[in-house]
Amino acid sequence: MCADRARYELQQAALLRALHGRDSILDGFETEDLAAASESLLRKRARAVTDSWPALTHALGGEFLIEFDRFARATPPPPGGEGIADGLLFADSLDPNVLTEDARVEILLARGVFKLRADGCQPRHGLFLSTALLNEPRRLLIVIYLPRLGRRHIAVHIGMPRTS
Amino acid sequence: MTDRTGLGRFGIGLGWRPELAQGIASDERLFVEVIAENVDPQRLPPGLDNVVSQGRPVIPHGTRLSLGGGQRPDPRRLDHLAAVAAAVNAPLVSEHIAFARAHEIEAGHVLPVPRTSEALEIISENVAAAQQRLQVPLALEHVAALVEWPDPEMSETQFICELIERTDALLLLDLSNLYANAHNHGFNAVAALGELPVERIAYVHVGGGTFRDGRYHDTHADPIVPGVLALVEELCARITPAGILLEHDRDFPPSAELRAELRAISAAAQRGATRRTSDVR
Numbered sequence: 153m154c155a156d157r158a159r160y161e162l163q164q165a166a167l168l169r170a171l172h173g174r175d176s177i178l179d180g181f182e183t184e185d186l187a188a189a190s191e192s193l194l195r196k197r198a199r200a201v202t203d204s205w206p207a208l209t210h211a212l213g214g215e216f217l218i219e220f221d222r223f224a225r226a227t228p229p230p231p232g233g234e235g236i237a238d239g240l241l242f243a244d245s246l247d248p249n250v251l252t253e254d255a256r257v258e259i260l261l262a263r264g265v266f267k268l269r270a271d272g273c274q275p276r277h278g279l280f281l282s283t284a285l286l287n288e289p290r291r292l293l294i295v296i297y298l299p300r301l302g303r304r305h306i307a308v309h310i311g312m313p314r315t316s
Numbered sequence: 317m318t319d320r321t322g323l324g325r326f327g328i329g330l331g332w333r334p335e336l337a338q339g340i341a342s343d344e345r346l347f348v349e350v351i352a353e354n355v356d357p358q359r360l361p362p363g364l365d366n367v368v369s370q371g372r373p374v375i376p377h378g379t380r381l382s383l384g385g386g387q388r389p390d391p392r393r394l395d396h397l398a399a400v401a402a403a404v405n406a407p408l409v410s411e412h413i414a415f416a417r418a419h420e421i422e423a424g425h426v427l428p429v430p431r432t433s434e435a436l437e438i439i440s441e442n443v444a445a446a447q448q449r450l451q452v453p454l455a456l457e458h459v460a461a462l463v464e465w466p467d468p469e470m471s472e473t474q475f476i477c478e479l480i481e482r483t484d485a486l487l488l489l490d491l492s493n494l495y496a497n498a499h500n501h502g503f504n505a506v507a508a509l510g511e512l513p514v515e516r517i518a519y520v521h522v523g524g525g526t527f528r529d530g531r532y533h534d535t536h537a538d539p540i541v542p543g544v545l546a547l548v549e550e551l552c553a554r555i556t557p558a559g560i561l562l563e564h565d566r567d568f569p570p571s572a573e574l575r576a577e578l579r580a581i582s583a584a585a586q587r588g589a590t591r592r593t594s595d596v597r
Binding site for chain 1: 353380385386387415417418419421422423424425427430434435437438441461462463464465466467500529531533566
């Protein structure tokens with residue numbers, strides 16, 4: 153017998169699409185088992201993100217699971233980096249207006265250590281510089297990654313807090 | 317000694333996680349398994365390096381080789397697993413009988429394979445490719461599966477037996493996965509234990525889980541259920557496994573609770589060993 157690897161992989165890809173909520177029907181499988189497995193994968197993925205991203209999770213509060221479900225149906229898990237990488241991708245998918253300052257700081261600090269690539273979330277090795285203007289109190293957050301020295305960040309206070 | 321504890325050269329173990337590093341460091345009797353993808357072989361995580369230097373067994377456990385996938389295993393991933401094995405002086409490595417991706421779509425977990433002769437052929441080739449690259453023996457772990465492929469050509473135990481025989485790999489017996497599949501797919505776990513090639517067991521996994529909507533979920537975040545401890549006893553009534561390792565991945569309990577779980581596993585193994593000794597007499 154000569155196994156047909158291409159067909160075999162095609163079947164596995166179809167199962168993955170169904171489990172990730174991108175196809176609803178898959179012939180031959182028990183529908184309830186499929187739904188349970190899909191729910192289990194989503195829970196596992198969401199838990200990995202909440203573990204790695206406390207401020208982002210807090211910022212979304214009760215909306216977290218709704219937003220993450222929307223994101224997860226459109227975006228399969230990254231090939232590496234687990235919750236860190238998934239959380240970075242998830243953060244990118246959100247309306248920046250829903251993010252608290254703590255969440256923005258968390259995202260920026262993570263970007264100072266990790267970079268997203270096609271093969272997942274990889275530790276930085278090259279130079280990185282990014283800034284964010286924060287309001288409570290008003291300050292400029294500067295995050296730098298320097299080869300061999302790692303991530304450094306400083307906050308420069310730039311005036312009185314804004315009043316609305 | 318073996319007869320009294322019910323366990324062989326590894327004894328009782330705990331999956332290495334950063335949150336558990338301190339507890340693992342303080343108990344030199346524990347052997348360790350580490351998720352290979354989380355380890356940089358050039359720079360072992362703090363705490364794990366001490367475990368290695370103490371000469372305690374450390375087993376790299378792969379989760380992303382996708383030995384059950386349609387693609388042959390990625391040489392870079394194999395090289396990484398081999399490098400981690402060398403860095404921790406591993407006596408063996410382990411991976412899953414599962415697929416982790418297909419057509420560039422990641423699963424985010426290890427998923428079951430179809431139990432067909434075609435799958436056996438593909439996975440046997442993949443395992444052979446892995447064995448060729450690794451410097452230490454490879455143990456294969458069967459997975460817990462909430463969903464099964466339609467029209468299986470053989471039972472799970474038949475599939476495992478056939479794969480182990482074809483590849484000459486070792487078996488990583490996960491008693492919680494066995495319990496989960498027996499509960500969720502309606503077969504007898506004790507009978508299944510009798511059908512497995514227990515003489516090929518490298519070591520054993522147990523983990524906690526929970527029941528939700530009638531299904532058992534192998535969460536690695538809840539206490540071990542009595543049914544899994546009963547399987548530990550049943551196994552040790554038949555053989556002396558080299559070691560039994562507790563997997564705990566999140567929601568880590570206080571160290572006293574964790575130690576109590578390890579003691580419960582040891583006690584179940586001892587009960588099994590005592591039964592075996594009594595049967596021999």
